Amino acid sequence: MTDSDSLSERPFQISIPDSSIELLQKKLALATFPDELELESDEKRRMYGAPLGDIKRLVERWKTGFDWRKAEKKLNEDLSPMFVRGIEVEGFGVMDVHYVHRKSEREVDAKGRKAVPLLFVHGWPGSVIEVRKILPLLTNPEKEDELSFHVVAPSLPGFGFSEAPRKKGFNLTQYAEVFNKLMLSLGYNEYVTQGGDWGFYITRRMAQLYGHKHVKAWHTNYPGPGAIEPAFGAQPLHYLRHMVTPYTTREKTALERSKWFTTQGMGYNIQQSTQPQTLGYSLSDSPVGLLAWVYEKLVNWTDGYKWNDDEVLEWVSVYWFSRPGPAASLRIYYEVTQANQRVVPFREKPTIPMGWSRFPMELRSFPRTWTQNVGDLVFDSEHPSGGHFAAHEEAERLVDDLQKMFSTVL
Amino acid sequence: MSSVGTPFRIAVPDSQLDLLQKKLSLATFPDELENSGWRYGAPLADVERLVARWREGYDWKAEEAKLNEELPQFTRDIEVSGGHGKMNIHYVYKRSEVENAIPLLFVHGWPGSFIEVRKILPLLIQAFPDGKFPSFHVVAFSLPGYGFSEAPTKPGFIVEHYAEIGNKLMLALGYNEYVTQGGDWGAIITRKIAQIYGGKNSKAWHTNVALAAPPTLTSQPLLYLRQLFRPFTAAEKAAFERTLWFQKEGMGYFLEQSTQPQTVGYSLADSPVGLLAWIYEKLVTWTDSYPWEDDEVLTWVSIYYFSRAGPTAAARTYYEVFHSPDAFGSPSALKSKPTIPMGVSVFPKELVFTPKSWISASGNLVYVNEHTSGGHFAAHEKPELLVGDLRKMLGRKGPVYGIVPGKNGYVPRTRSRRDKRKGGAKL
Numbered sequence A: 001m002t003d004s005d006s007l008s009e010r011p012f013q014i015s016i017p018d019s020s021i022e023l024l025q026k027k028l029a030l031a032t033f034p035d036e037l038e039l040e041s042d043e044k045r046r047m048y049g050a051p052l053g054d055i056k057r058l059v060e061r062w063k064t065g066f067d068w069r070k071a072e073k074k075l076n077e078d079l080s081p082m083f084v085r086g087i088e089v090e091g092f093g094v095m096d097v098h099y100v101h102r103k104s105e106r107e108v109d110a111k112g113r114k115a116v117p118l119l120f121v122h123g124w125p126g127s128v129i130e131v132r133k134i135l136p137l138l139t140n141p142e143k144e145d146e147l148s149f150h151v152v153a154p155s156l157p158g159f160g161f162s163e164a165p166r167k168k169g170f171n172l173t174q175y176a177e178v179f180n181k182l183m184l185s186l187g188y189n190e191y192v193t194q195g196g197d198w199g200f201y202i203t204r205r206m207a208q209l210y211g212h213k214h215v216k217a218w219h220t221n222y223p224g225p226g227a228i229e230p231a232f233g234a235q236p237l238h239y240l241r242h243m244v245t246p247y248t249t250r251e252k253t254a255l256e257r258s259k260w261f262t263t264q265g266m267g268y269n270i271q272q273s274t275q276p277q278t279l280g281y282s283l284s285d286s287p288v289g290l291l292a293w294v295y296e297k298l299v300n301w302t303d304g305y306k307w308n309d310d311e312v313l314e315w316v317s318v319y320w321f322s323r324p325g326p327a328a329s330l331r332i333y334y335e336v337t338q339a340n341q342r343v344v345p346f347r348e349k350p351t352i353p354m355g356w357s358r359f360p361m362e363l364r365s366f367p368r369t370w371t372q373n374v375g376d377l378v379f380d381s382e383h384p385s386g387g388h389f390a391a392h393e394e395a396e397r398l399v400d401d402l403q404k405m406f407s408t409v410l
Numbered sequence B: 001m002s003s004v005g006t007p008f009r010i011a012v013p014d015s016q017l018d019l020l021q022k023k024l025s026l027a028t029f030p031d032e033l034e035n036s037g038w039r040y041g042a043p044l045a046d047v048e049r050l051v052a053r054w055r056e057g058y059d060w061k062a063e064e065a066k067l068n069e070e071l072p073q074f075t076r077d078i079e080v081s082g083g084h085g086k087m088n089i090h091y092v093y094k095r096s097e098v099e100n101a102i103p104l105l106f107v108h109g110w111p112g113s114f115i116e117v118r119k120i121l122p123l124l125i126q127a128f129p130d131g132k133f134p135s136f137h138v139v140a141f142s143l144p145g146y147g148f149s150e151a152p153t154k155p156g157f158i159v160e161h162y163a164e165i166g167n168k169l170m171l172a173l174g175y176n177e178y179v180t181q182g183g184d185w186g187a188i189i190t191r192k193i194a195q196i197y198g199g200k201n202s203k204a205w206h207t208n209v210a211l212a213a214p215p216t217l218t219s220q221p222l223l224y225l226r227q228l229f230r231p232f233t234a235a236e237k238a239a240f241e242r243t244l245w246f247q248k249e250g251m252g253y254f255l256e257q258s259t260q261p262q263t264v265g266y267s268l269a270d271s272p273v274g275l276l277a278w279i280y281e282k283l284v285t286w287t288d289s290y291p292w293e294d295d296e297v298l299t300w301v302s303i304y305y306f307s308r309a310g311p312t313a314a315a316r317t318y319y320e321v322f323h324s325p326d327a328f329g330s331p332s333a334l335k336s337k338p339t340i341p342m343g344v345s346v347f348p349k350e351l352v353f354t355p356k357s358w359i360s361a362s363g364n365l366v367y368v369n370e371h372t373s374g375g376h377f378a379a380h381e382k383p384e385l386l387v388g389d390l391r392k393m394l395g396r397k398g399p400v401y402g403i404v405p406g407k408n409g410y411v412p413r414t415r416s417r418r419d420k421r422k423g424g425a426k427l
Helices: A018-029 A042-044 A052-062 A067-080 A136-138 A172-185 A196-209 A238-246 A249-264 A267-274 A278-287 A287-300 A308-318 A326-338 A395-409 B014-024 B044-055 B060-070 B118-123 B159-172 B185-197 B221-229 B234-249 B252-259 B261-269 B270-285 B294-305 B312-322 B356-360 B383-394
Strands: A008-011 A081-091 A093-102 A116-119 A150-154 A191-195 A215-220 A353-358 A375-381 B006-008 B074-082 B084-092 B102-105 B138-139 B180-184 B202-207 B343-345 B366-370
Touching: A018 A052, A042 A052, A052 A287, A052 A308, A067 A308, A067 B102, A093 A172, A093 B102, A093 B234, A116 A172, A116 A196, A116 A395, A136 A150, A136 A267, A136 B294, A150 B312, A172 A196, A191 A196, A191 B118, A196 A215, A215 A326, A215 B383, A238 A308, A267 A326, A267 B252, A267 B261, A278 A287, A278 A326, A278 B261, A278 B270, A287 A308, A287 B060, A287 B343, A308 A326, A308 B014, A326 B074, A353 A395, A353 B118, A353 B234, B006 B312, B014 B044, B014 B270, B044 B270, B044 B294, B060 B294, B074 B159, B074 B294, B084 B118, B084 B383, B102 B159, B102 B185, B118 B202, B138 B356, B180 B383, B185 B202, B202 B383, B221 B356, B252 B261, B261 B312, B270 B294, B343 B356
Parallel strands: A116 A150, A116 A191, A191 A215, A215 A353, A353 A375, B102 B138, B102 B180, B180 B202, B202 B343, B343 B366
Antiparallel strands: A008 A081, A081 A093, A093 A150, B006 B074, B074 B084, B084 B138
C-alpha cells in the first residue's frame, strides 16, 4: 500500500469524494428515528441520552442546509498547511500519518526567544479540528513579546486522515513512538506537548519514554485517572498532606462532576474498551447513530458551549468521512485497557516539568495533592469556565497558559 | 368467563420490509484488525454474511407465518399503576388439552423476546394420558417495549410494573393462581411477582438465573465461615471465570443502556446492521456453543427491528431499573426474599455464577438442578432440560406437586392407595 516515496512528506488537502457525500445523503434520506419518553425538559431528556428534537434537527440540517464542500474548504484554509507522511512503527509497518504543521510567524520574539515547537495531540471524539482556534494564537500571538510556537497537530492513527493500524496491540507506546518520530522527522529534536483526553495519555507516555531527551515539558487540561489518591503506605508524607489540606469549594463541585461522569457517563467508555467492533458496525453504517454518539459528548462534556449546528455536523463529518472510518477510532480504548496503561504508578511518573490547566466542567478533576502523583507539576492554573474540549471552548485561556508555562519552564 | 384476548397475528407491512431492504443495500461495514476473532466484538465475516443473507435468501414472510402458526398470539389492554395508564400487551397463549394443566407464566428478557417460548411450548402443553409428566397452560407476554407490546411513554417504568402486568394478565385469563418461569429480566420480574403476589397468586417460581448475594459474616455467618474453608470445585472455578469474563469484558451494553439508552437507541433504530451486531454478539457469547443458524439469528433480530415500539424502547428497561431502588447491587435489590417455593436450574454458561450454597440462602429453595451444558438462553438452548426441571419440580414426585389448587397438571384418574399423599390427585 505504501512505497518508499511515502516516507517523505506530501502536502495534503481534505477532499472527500463526491461518491461519499452521495452515500451519506442516501442514508440520511432513509433516516429512522426512535421514539422518546414524555419528559418535561431538555435537561430531563438529556438524562436518557441525546434528545430526539436535537438529533432530528441536526439530521435535517445535514440533509439540506449543511454544505460539506464549504466546510471542507474552510478547514483546509484554517488548518493549513497540512501534510501526510509515512512513519515506520515497530511491528506495524509504515503508516500514513496526517498532520497540520504551521510554523510561527516569527522565528524569534521581541524578547529574543525562539519559537517553541509544540505537538498538540487530540482525543476522542475530537480530531485535528480541535487545533483550529488555538493555531493562529500560538503561531502569531497578538503581542510581539508573547511566546510563539511552531505547531504540529496530527490526526491520531485511526482518526481523521491518518491510516489506522491493521494489527492488534497498537497502544500508547505506539502512539508515542509515531508522534516522537513525526517531530524528529520535522527537524524538532526538542519540543513540548499539549494534550487532553487521549492526548493526555499519549503525551504522558511520550514524557515517560522521550522526556528530557526530546520532550522538554508537557501540558494537559485533563490529568486523567492517572491521578490517584495518595495511600498512606506508599506515600506517607503526601498522604498526610492530603488529609490535612481541605478541599476547596471548587474542588468539591469538581468532585460532583467527576461523580456524574463515573456513574452516568462511562457507558461509551466501557463499550469501546471491551467490544469496540460491535459498536463499530452501528457507527459505520448509520450517520444518525454516529451523530448521536458524538453529539451527546459535545454537549455533556462542555461548559454550556453554544454549539452551532454546522459546527457539530463538521465535527461529526470528520468522523463519518475519516480515512479509516469511525469504527477504527474506538480501538484505542480497547488497546490501552488491554495493555493496562491507564494508570501509571507514581514511581513511574514522568520527571519533566508538567503543567495543568483546570477547567471547571472537565470530566474528572482531582485535588492538587492527587495530581502531583501524575507528574512533576510546576504550573497549574484554574479557570472560571470551560470543559473537556478546552482548546475549542477556551482557546485564549489555554494559549495564555501555554505561553506562561513555557516561558518560565524552558 | 374470562376472554382470551384479541387474536393477533404478526403482519409486518411491506413498507417496513422495503425500508429494511433499502437500508441493507446501502450497508457500510467497518474494517477489522487482522486475526482479531471475537476479541473486539462480533467478527466482520459473520456480520457481513448475516447481512447478505438478510438481503437475499432470508424470508421474513415465511418466518412470520411459521411464528403465527406455532404461537397463538393475542393482545389486551392492561392498566398499569404509577401513572403509566392502559397499555396494550401482546402475548402468546396456548392451553394444554389437559384441563387441569398448571398455568405457567413465562417471562423473557433482553435481547430475547416471546420467541424464547417457542421450543418449550409444545413440551409444556403436551398431554400425557399415562400421567408420565404434568402439563401446563402457557402464557408468554412481550415485555412492554419489546415484541408487539406497547412501550411505556413515561419515565419510571420499573420492575414492579412489569410484574403487575404479568400478574394482571394471568388474572384476566382466569388464572388466579399460577407458577412462573423466567431468565434474564424474566428472573428479576418473576422474583418481584413472587414478592408482591406470592402466595395469593404466584404459588411457585422457577428461574435459570439465580439471584443471590454472596454470604457475609453478618448475613450468613455459618455459610460464610464454611466457605472460607471449603475450596470450590473445578466446575465452580470455571464458572467463576465466566463471571469474571462477563464483568470485565461483557458489561459495555449494560452500562450504556443503563445510562444513555436514547443515545445508543439512535443507532439501533436507524441501522439494521448495527442492531444485528449488537444482538448477535450476545446470542453467541452468552450461549454454550449453540449452533445458531443464520435464519434463526435473523428472526431474533427481526423481532427487534420490526417491534411495535422499535428497538430503542427495550434499552430503557436498563435505565429505569438502574435508577430505581431495585438497581443491581443496591442494598434493597436482593432484600425481601420471596417466601413461595423456588426452583432453580443452573446452566454452566450462565453469565453470573451462583454457587448452590448461595442459592439456597436466597429464597425458599425446594428444587435445584445443575446441568453440564447450556447457557443464558436456557429455554432456547436446552428446552428439554428446562422443561424436564419444571416437570420434576411440579410433577407428581416433585416438592411442590399440586401447588396450584385444582391444577396439578394431570388428567384426573380414579383415586388409589398411591394417591393418598399430601396434595395428591384431586378429582
